[in-house]
Amino acid sequence: MRRLHAADPPLSVVSGIGISTPALAAAVAPLVDAVVIGTPVVRALGHGSEEAGGLVAAFAHALHARS
Known part of the structure; x- marks a missing residue:
């Protein structure tokens, strides 16, 4: 991930594969x-x-609690 963030121009890192639970x-x-x-x-x-x-509410709550 560090290499992706260090790219010029910086790249956004997005995850979606396997994200099956709010946790x-x-x-x-x-x-x-x-x-x-x-x-x-x-x-x-x-x-x-x-x-x-x-x-959706459970995912939102889990992500908001981490921010």
């Missing part, structure tokens, strides 16, 4: 510039908007 997103967040959360939300949408909304 994992919170653990990865300090190491990168952005965390992409897609598959868990799409899967939750298949179970209904309430489940997806709760999951």
